[in-house]
Amino acid sequence: MIRLSNVTVRYPNGVVGLDGVDLEIPDGQFVVVVGLSGAGKSTLIRAINGLVPVTSGSLTIDDMEVSGASKRELRAIRSRIGMIFQSFNLVKRTTVMNNVMMGQLHSIPAYRSMFGAWTKEEKELAFQALERVGIVEKAWTRASQLSGGQQQRVAIARALAQDPTVMLADEPIASLDPPTAQRVMKDLQRINRDLGITTLVNLHFLDMARQFGERVIGMRDGKVVFDGSGKDADDSVFEDIYGRSLTADDALSGQA
Template identity: 60%
Template sequence: MIRFENVSVTYRGGVKALRNLDLTIEDGEFVVVVGLSGAGKSTLLRVLNGLVPATEGSILVDGTEVVGASARTLREVRSHIGMIFQTFNLVERTTVVNNVLMGRLSTVTAWRSTFGLWPASARAAAMEALERVGIVDKAYVRASNLSGGQQQRVGIARALAQNPTLMLADEPVAALDPVTSRQVMGDLQRINQELGITTLINLHYLDLAQEYGRRLVGLNGGELVYDGQIEDATPETFSSIYGREISSTDVLVDHDQS
């Protein structure tokens, strides 16, 4: 279970990215976070695993306090949290399996991983993760030779290799075309259902949010402005989250076809 209590984030230079946020997420939930760019979506995910430090408040991840935690505690917490990035964040010059093995770094001593002496269990976990996203045959291919959708699957496999209890996805499909976007969202949904991994996804496209989300969280200017079931959200809900009328750029399908 994840609990945010009165969490605020102020960046150097005074920009307030999150304001007094309270939020509780139960195990196994599939939560979609929407909001304009700059609304604090990305900060919400990064404050959860300590990539961005919270300036005040408390964040409990499965009972461990993240705010003000030591580097050691943070590494421990992060080892159970998989993260997927908008830009994939792969090392393109190396093989797919080496990228996925990066998800096992927290389980291997520093000197073993530095010399590439991965235990067989780590290699097996990496292969299983690749199998789950359907690209195990690409394991020894250079990541740069993969298509965008395949690269994001490597990113998902890297997160899965951690055996996470929580999955954070920061705009996972923003760099992908509509068809691939749906496949990747389908992968994430399937993983949530099959493995019961709590999943938090930032999305810009409303139709994707409605299609795949179950619970919807809306942010505006760093404040929580909506929290409810996706079925209850109306077009008015979205325009109030966005603070403006919904336009064709806010949905994935239409603006590609028009």
């Protein structure tokens, strides 16, 4: 369970990222968060991961308080949260396997990680993660030699290698072509269904939100302005979330 109670995030420059947000996300749910740039999507995800401090209110994950947590407590919370970024955040000069193994660094002694001295069990967990996203044959390929879609699937495998209870994805398909974006979203959806990992995905594209949103949360100016299923999110709902008429850029297909 992820629970936000009257959560506000105010940045040092005075900008309000979240404005009194109340939200509950049950274990195992697949949630798509939509909204324009600056609506609060990224702030929401980063607050859940403890990357952005909560100014006021309460934010808990499985009854562990994120807001006000000590550095040690935050490390424990983050060890159970897989994070996927738009820019992949891979180490390009090393292999896919080494990138995936980095998802286990929280539980591996520094001296072993420095020399790549992985155990058989740790390697098996990494291979299983790569199999989940259909890219195990690239295990010993340098990350720099992969396509954008392949790199994002490696990033998902790295997050899976943490054995997380929560997966957070911040605009994971923004830089991908439509077929590749579909593949990445289907990977995330299948992992959620197979493993029961609570998953939050930030998206801008309304057609993808409708297709994959078991639950869609719409954000505008740091507030939750819609909370329902993707099937209920028609054009009028998205126009209310975006605060304007829809355009072709609001859909991955190019057709709003």
